[in-house]
């Protein structure tokens with residue numbers, strides 16, 4: 001697949017914060033219609049990578065493109081790409097419904113779309129409560145509702161399963177499958193192996209540098225090996241050695 005056919009194309013991407021190297025020489029592509037899990041332990045560079053992809057953090061070197069262009073140069077980027085990420089979310093003092101209405105107006109969408117996405121994420125009953133009173137799981141649902149507002153082709157979701165209860169996790173999995181079934185591409189970051197194993201088609205494993213990029217099936221031998229075991233082989237298991245790979 002050429003870089004122009006890819007929904008996401010990351011080429012030799014690097015980010016350094018002074019002495020700290022967050023990401024180094026990262027290259028991977030995301031194919032259309034796939035659910036892709038970006039995996040790595042805490043501090044591996046997942047959020048930094050997604051932020052560079054969305055033009056929120058400037059790379060030290062390399063490039064990141066969405067639909068063949070840097071996000072900042074992509075026409076109708078906020079309609080084509082839905083984002084759920086800490087710091088891109090709602091204003092705590094407003095209600096969920098009010099917050100979504102502001103986003104809908106900003107995006108030039110009809111107010112009726114707000115009710116649709118509230119229903120889609122199961123927040124109808126809590127829609128008029130203040131966001132500051134929401135549980136973490138409710139915030140995740142609201143973030144996803146915001147990401148879905150413009151009916152985007154690509155969803156970029158940073159740790160979407162964080163804080164969800166078992167019902168919420170099952171709901172998220174079914175929802176993501178349905179969205180991908182409608183032809184959307186989904187790039188999500190996570191460190192929840194069991195969840196990722198049940199949700200994604202492809203895997204990108206990073207630990208500053210790229211450790212794996214390909215199908216989940218290929219990595220786990222068609223499900224004969226646990227993703228968690230494969231993951232530790234790729235990034236190193238601190239319980240077996242004193243040094244991280």
Ligand SMILES: Nc1ncnc2c1ncn2[C@@H]1O[C@H](COP(=O)(O)OP(=O)(O)OP(=O)(O)O)[C@@H](O)[C@H]1O
Pocket residue numbers: 017020021022040041042043044045046047048049191
């Ligand atoms: N603005 C910043 N200034 C300095 N260092 C940063 C900054 N943002 C990230 N880092 C560092 O870059 C590295 C990667 O961080 P990043 O948040 O991308 O990891 P992550 O994989 O998303 O981790 P987590 O799973 O804990 O969210 C870490 O060492 C982090 O401390």
